[in-house]
Amino acid sequence: MAKLATAWAIFQGLLLEALPFLLTGVCIASLARWLAPGGAWLRQLPAHPLLGPLTGAALGFALPACECGNVPVARRLLAGGAPIGTALGFLFAAPVLNPIVLASTWAAFPNQPWLLAARPGAALLLAVLLATLLRLLPEAELLDPALLEERRLSQPLTQVGLLERRSGLVGAIGGTVQPVKVPRPPFQELLQHGSREFLDLAALLVLGCAIAATVQTLLPRSWLLAVGEAPTMSVLSLMLLAVVVSVCSSVDAFLALGFAAQVTPGALLAFLVLGPVVDLKLLGLFRVLFQPKAIALTSAAAAVAVLVLGQWVNLMLL
Amino acid sequence: MRAFAIGLWGAVLLQSSLSGRLDLLLNGVFHPLVALSGVALLLLAGLLLRGQEIPVPSRRQAIPKTWWLSASMALLVLAVPPNPSFSTLATNRPAELGDEAELSFVLPPAQRSLTDWVRLLRSQPDPSLYAGDPVRISGFVLPQQGEAPQLARLLVRCCLADATPVGLPMRWPAGRTPQADQWLAVQGTMAVEERNGQSRSVVKVQRITPISRPKRPLEP
Numbered sequence: 001m002a003k004l005a006t007a008w009a010i011f012q013g014l015l016l017e018a019l020p021f022l023l024t025g026v027c028i029a030s031l032a033r034w035l036a037p038g039g040a041w042l043r044q045l046p047a048h049p050l051l052g053p054l055t056g057a058a059l060g061f062a063l064p065a066c067e068c069g070n071v072p073v074a075r076r077l078l079a080g081g082a083p084i085g086t087a088l089g090f091l092f093a094a095p096v097l098n099p100i101v102l103a104s105t106w107a108a109f110p111n112q113p114w115l116l117a118a119r120p121g122a123a124l125l126l127a128v129l130l131a132t133l134l135r136l137l138p139e140a141e142l143l144d145p146a147l148l149e150e151r152r153l154s155q156p157l158t159q160v161g162l163l164e165r166r167s168g169l170v171g172a173i174g175g176t177v178q179p180v181k182v183p184r185p186p187f188q189e190l191l192q193h194g195s196r197e198f199l200d201l202a203a204l205l206v207l208g209c210a211i212a213a214t215v216q217t218l219l220p221r222s223w224l225l226a227v228g229e230a231p232t233m234s235v236l237s238l239m240l241l242a243v244v245v246s247v248c249s250s251v252d253a254f255l256a257l258g259f260a261a262q263v264t265p266g267a268l269l270a271f272l273v274l275g276p277v278v279d280l281k282l283l284g285l286f287r288v289l290f291q292p293k294a295i296a297l298t299s300a301a302a303a304v305a306v307l308v309l310g311q312w313v314n315l316m317l318l
Numbered sequence: 319m320r321a322f323a324i325g326l327w328g329a330v331l332l333q334s335s336l337s338g339r340l341d342l343l344l345n346g347v348f349h350p351l352v353a354l355s356g357v358a359l360l361l362l363a364g365l366l367l368r369g370q371e372i373p374v375p376s377r378r379q380a381i382p383k384t385w386w387l388s389a390s391m392a393l394l395v396l397a398v399p400p401n402p403s404f405s406t407l408a409t410n411r412p413a414e415l416g417d418e419a420e421l422s423f424v425l426p427p428a429q430r431s432l433t434d435w436v437r438l439l440r441s442q443p444d445p446s447l448y449a450g451d452p453v454r455i456s457g458f459v460l461p462q463q464g465e466a467p468q469l470a471r472l473l474v475r476c477c478l479a480d481a482t483p484v485g486l487p488m489r490w491p492a493g494r495t496p497q498a499d500q501w502l503a504v505q506g507t508m509a510v511e512e513r514n515g516q517s518r519s520v521v522k523v524q525r526i527t528p529i530s531r532p533k534r535p536l537e538p
Contacts, residue, residue, distance in 0.1 A: 002403035002405075002499075003406055005401050005403060006402040006403050006406045009342070009400035009401065009402035009407075009478055010402070010407075012334075012343055012395060013343040013400075013478035013479055014477055014479050015395070016330075016340065016343060016352055016477070017352075019327065019331060019355060020331070020348070020351040020352055020354070020355035023358065023359065187369075188365075188370065191365055191366055191369065192320065192366065195320055195321075195362060198324065198327075199323050199324065199384070199388055200382065200384060200385075202327060203384035203387050203388035203391075204384075206387070206388060206391045212479070213479070216410075216479060217410065219410075220409075245479055246479065247475075247476045247477070247479055247480050251345075251475050251476040251480070252476075255475055255480040255482075
C-alpha cells in the first residue's frame with residue numbers, strides 16, 4: 001500500500017512538472033501556425049543530410065524548453081512539410097541545445113569544463129546520427145498516420161502524389177501547380193487545433209508518467225548505481241537510470257550532480273545525453289510523431305550510440 | 319468535451335498550486351509555472367466555450383477516446399491527493415547521494431537544520447570537530463539495515479522522481495526506537511562513535527517530540 005501511495009505521488013510530481021512545458025510547446029507551435037500560416041518557410045529549411053539536422057538543432061535556441069515542450073513543435077514542423085532531417089534534428093538536439101539547459105549544466109558542473117563542451121557536442125552528434133538513420137525509412141513507415149496525412153497536405157504536388165495526399169484535383173499536372181497562399185487561420189480554429197493537440201499529448205504524457213512512476217517505485221535505484229564503478233556497467237546503469245527517472249532536461253544536470261562522484265565520466269555523459277532523447281515519459285509522447293517501429297529504432301540506435309560514446313569518453317578520461 | 323477536458327486540467331494545476339499540494343511534489347522553482355499554466359488552461363477553456371465548435375474532418379474522431387482517459391485521470395488526480403511514504407521512497411534510493419556544493423557559511427550548531435548538518439559533515443567529515451555540539455533538527459524516520467533508524471529529509475531538484483534522501487545516524491534512547499515515516503523534532507548532542515573501524519558523527523538523542531509532516535517537507 002505504501003508503494004502504491006508513493007508511486008501515485010511520483011506520478012503526480014512528474015505530470016504536474018511536465019504539463020506546463022507541454023503547454024508552452026503547444027503555444028509555440030500554435031503561434032508559429034498563426035504567424036506563418038501554411039508554413040511556407042518550413043519548406044525552405046535545408047533538406048541536406050547534414051545541414052538539415054544542424055539547422056533543426058540550432059532552432060532549439062528559439063525554444064528554451066525541455067523534451068516535453070519540443071514534441072508539439074517538432075510535430076508542427078513535420079506537419080508543415082519541413083524536411084524530415086531538419087525536424088528530427090530539432091526533436092533530438094533541442095532538449096539539450098537550448099540556453100536554459102546549457103546554463104543549468106554549467107551551474108551544476110562549473111568545475112568540469114569538459115562536460116560543458118561534451119554534452120551539447122554529444123547531443124548534436126546523436127541528433128545527426130538519429131536523423132540520418134530515420135531518414136532512411138519511408139515516410140509512411142516512419143510517421144504516425146494522422147501526422148502523415150497533415151504533412152501530405154503541406155507538401156507540394158511535385159513531391160507527393162494525389163493518391164498519397166488523398167485530396168486535390170485528379171488530372172492536375174504536378175509541376176505547374178503553384179503553392180496556394182494559405183490564409184491566416186481564424187482565432188477560434190487556432191484555439192481548437194491547439195487544444196486538441198494539448199489533449200492528445202496530455203493523454204500520452206499520463207501514460208508515460210504512469211509507467212515511469214511504477215518502474216521507479218518497483219526497481220530499487222541502488223541496483224542501478226551499485227554497478228557504477230566498472231566502466232561499461234557504469235555507462236549501462238546510468239543509461240537505464242536516465243530512461244527510468246524521466247526528469248526533464250532542464251534539471252537533470254542537478255540530479256546527476258548527486259552521483260557524479262560515484263560514477264565514471266562516460267556514464268555521467270551518457271546520463272545527460274540519453275535522457276533528453278529517450279525516456280519512459282517521452283516514449284508515450286513520441287506516439288504523436290512516429291510509428292511504433294520508428295520509436296523502437298530510435299530507442300535502440302540512441303542506446304547503442306550513447307553506450308559507444310560513454311565507452312570512448314571513459315577510454316579517454318580514465 | 320474539449321473545453322471540459324481543458325478546464326479540468328486547468329483546475330488540476332490551479333488546485334494543486336492553491337492547496338499546497340505542490341509543496342509535497344515539486345521544487346519551489348516550478349510552482350509559479352504550474353499556477354500560471356492552470357490559469358492559462360482555464361482561460362482557454364472559457365474561450366473554447368464561447369466560440370463555435372468547428373466541425374472536424376470526418377476521418378478524425380470528434381471526441382477521441384484518449385480524451386476520456388485524460389479527463390478521467392485529471393478527475394482522479396483532483397480527487398485523490400498524494401500521500402507518499404517518504405521512507406519507502408528513500409529506501410529505494412542510495413542514501414549517500416547528495417549535494418557536493420561547498421558551504422558558503424555555517425550557522426551556529428543549534429540553528430542548523432538536518433540538511434545543514436549533513437552538508438557540513440560531508441564537507442568537513444572530522445567527527446571530533448562537532449563532539450558535544452547541541453543538535454535541534456526535525457525529519458522523518460528512515461529505517462536502516464543493520465543499524466538504528468536515521469532521521470532524514472528528502473532533497474528535490476525537480477520533482478519527487480529525483481528525491482534524494484539525506485540522513486543523520488542517530489543514537490535513540492534505550493527502548494524508544496521510532497517507527498518508519500514518523501515525523502519527529504529531536505534535541506540532543508553530537509557524539510562520536512566507532513563503526514566498522516571508522517569514527518563517525520552520531521546524534522545522541524535526548525528529547526523526542528512527534529510532529530506532523532511540515533507544510534513544505536522537501537528541501538531544495
